[in-house]
Amino acid sequence: MTFENNLALLREKQIAIFSDEIKVKRLFAKDAMMKPVFLYPDDNVKIILKKLKKESINECIVISRDKKFLGEISDEDINKLFLEQVKQEPLVKTLNTGYRREFNYKSARELMNEHKSTATLDTPINELIELICQEGFHHIPIIDDNERVIGVVTPSSIINLLKDY
Numbered sequence: 001m002t003f004e005n006n007l008a009l010l011r012e013k014q015i016a017i018f019s020d021e022i023k024v025k026r027l028f029a030k031d032a033m034m035k036p037v038f039l040y041p042d043d044n045v046k047i048i049l050k051k052l053k054k055e056s057i058n059e060c061i062v063i064s065r066d067k068k069f070l071g072e073i074s075d076e077d078i079n080k081l082f083l084e085q086v087k088q089e090p091l092v093k094t095l096n097t098g099y100r101r102e103f104n105y106k107s108a109r110e111l112m113n114e115h116k117s118t119a120t121l122d123t124p125i126n127e128l129i130e131l132i133c134q135e136g137f138h139h140i141p142i143i144d145d146n147e148r149v150i151g152v153v154t155p156s157s158i159i160n161l162l163k164d165y
Contacts, residue, residue, distance in 0.1 A: 033151035041109035071112030
């Protein structure tokens with residue numbers, strides 16, 4: 001045997017020893033999953049704002065009545081809508097405190113951001129991190145075998161999971 005062959009054999013043995021001694025825990029979506037706050041497509045802005053405030057969150061998941069994922073709504077979306085509308089209103093209407101702004105009567109279906117990015121309980125954390133970075137969404141819904149939303153993974157839930165490792 002040549003020196004290179006012996007060295008390669010030694011490295012293989014070292015890798016085997018290290019992998020036996022160091023059991024690296026694999027992390028999945030189920031490890032970082034948290035309970036989402038749900039909205040239904042017919043919910044209006046008052047309900048959306050109430051849930052955002054009550055739960056002290058900045059995003060809600062919109063689901064159908066059979067719990068299938070439809071989209072998400074964030075407080076940032078509502079702020080943008082409000083600011084855009086105020087910018088385009090005549091000054092008289094803006095100053096009139098009794099004026100009803102149109103967005104108050106929009107439904108969650110009209111306001112939600114649609115995306116198809118979902119994951120399952122056994123999706124590796126690395127894939128979720130890539131998905132969040134690439135897609136730019138703050139919530140990745142976790143679905144079961146029947147495509148019903150059972151949880152959500154957020155950047156902060158991933159950070160909370162990884163800080164212990």
